Amino acid sequence: MPRSALFAQFALHERLLKALDSLSFTEPTAVQAAAIPKALEGRDLRVTAQTGSGKTAAFVLPLLHRLLAEEKPKSGARALILLPTRELAQQTLKEVERFAQFTFIKGCLITGGEDFKVQGARLRKNPEIIIGTPGRLSEQFNAGNLPLGDVEVLVLDEADRMLDMGFAEDVLKLAGECPQARQTLLFSATAGSGLHEMVEKVLREPQVLQLNRVSELNEDVRQQIILADHVAHKEQLVHWLLGNEPYEKAIVFTNTRAQADRLTGRLIANGHKVFVLHGEKDQKERKLAIDRLKQGAVKILVATDVAARGLDVEGLDLVINFDMPRSGDEYVHRIGRTGRAGASGVAISLICHGDWNLMSSIERYLKLRFENRAIQGLKANYHGPKKLKASGKAAGTKKKKTDGKKTGAKPAAKRKPAARPKAAPSSVVSQDGMAPLKRKKPAAE
Structure with a gap:
């Protein structure tokens, strides 16, 4: 029996089934099983599924099936796929080429x-499928090089990331130039509220498929934190982790290009083979960094969030957040680089005093508690924010009753018998360990 027999249940074109068999596809993933039948029906879809779940095949296969079902040699581009980064666009083109290997369909x-x-x-060579990033595609449209009047299928992959990167205007513009009768498939790793406007404007009565709640994402990834005192301490921790933690390939995320370059220099000086990837690198340098990592020439990539999407590297099993990401969604995308397709991985976040609030908000967003870890010899003096002792009544004290008058000793005849003596109020030390803070009056019992 062909390996792709389980895909045959979708009634895909025989040339696609042949490609699946040649690629040793055994059975559909959850997102493929849910999305492919609905997409084949021509429905608009809004799909939320974790990174690495096989969602590219979930939209490429039904798209190719539609193009094969009715040949239109004289039409313009029939499908447009928008993605947030060059790397993800290149990866998607490779997937299109793999699945279309027994057809004449070409991607651009x-x-x-x-x-x-x-x-x-x-x-101008009139490709059937155009794959690209919104900014450059919008420029080509403005130059008159991108006719969209024949588009039958519009795909917005990693739509939440395109929104985060400021591509919303370009996406809506390009979608508005496509025929209203098109089919639109919107995929994202998170169901952020910011997507609502885009969904309302580009989708028509969509079928909503939520394969994973945020709290369930990356369940095969251990998520840890290590406390640190300062940036130099974080650099020591990264050096130790990359020298002692078992991993095949690792990626270290920073929030800024300057920090990525600085950390890369430190690691190289300590004998690590490292490539750096951020927005100032040109296409040739970016491709070289990713290819070297995939080929195993280097095991470590230091990157800003430009690499948080579209980076699919087999064996990437360690993610280190040198800087805590600025949102829960971004955290999900970063750690989504590891633990892909059922594999296990470890995500370690380094937490200074400036990272604590972000870390806490991400824990609340994900509805989980990170595992706290310490490395012998590199333990931090920082142990999290100092908490004031709970304000309220001091032990053995009672609130004085004033009845609206100044407090004073009552006449002996009116004094309640056997009243307990009041303890002297204790002082609370401020967070800087200096002057005592005044204790608030305890609430009435």
Whole structure:
């Protein structure tokens, strides 16, 4: 029996089943099983599924099936796939080519970092599928190189990330130029509220498929925190982890390009083979860094969030957050680099005093508690925010009754018998260990 027999239940075109068999696809993942039948029906879909769950095949296979079902040799581009990063666009083009290997369907890649005129010439060859980033595609449209009047299927992959990166205007513009009768498939790793406007404007009565709640994402990844005192201490911890933690490949995330470059220099000086990836790197440098990591020439990549999407590297089993990401969704995308397709992994976040509140908010967002870990010889003096002792009544004290008058000794005849003596109020030391803070009056019992 062909390995792709379980995919045959979807009644996909025989050439696609042949490709699946040649690629040793055994059975559909959860997102593929849920999305492919609905997409084949022509429904608009809004799908939330974790990174690494196989969602690319979930939209590429029904898209190819639709194009194969009715050939239109004289039409313009029939499918448009929008993605947030060059790396994810390149990865998606490879998937299209793999699944379409026994067909005549061609994909065309349009992203930043390549010659604009060369891309225009590529578009004039009339490819069936255009894959690219919103910014560059919008530029090509403005130049008259991107006719969208024949688009039958519009795919917005990693839609939440495109929104985060400021591509909403370009996405809505390109979607508005496509025919209203098109099918639209929107995929994201999170169900952020910011997507509502985009969903309302580009989807028509969509079928909503939520494969994973945020709290269930990356369940195969151990999530740990290590406390640190300062940036230099974090650098020592990263050096130790990369030298002692068992891993095949690792990625270290920073929030800024400057920190990524600084950390890379420190690690190289300590004997690690490292590549750095951030927005200032040109396309050639970015491709080199990712290829070297995939090929195993280097085991470590230091990156800003430009690499948090679209980076699919086999054997990537350690993620270190040198800086805590600025949102729960971004945390999900970062640690989604590891633990892919059922594999296990470890995500370690380094927490200084400036990271604590972010870490706590992400714990609340994910509805989990990170595992606290310490490394012998590198333990931090920082142990989290100092908490004031709970205000309220001091032990053995009672609130004085004033009845609206100044407190004073009552006449002996009116004094209640056997009243307990009042304890002297204790002082509470302030967070800086200096002057005592005044204790608030305890609430009435």
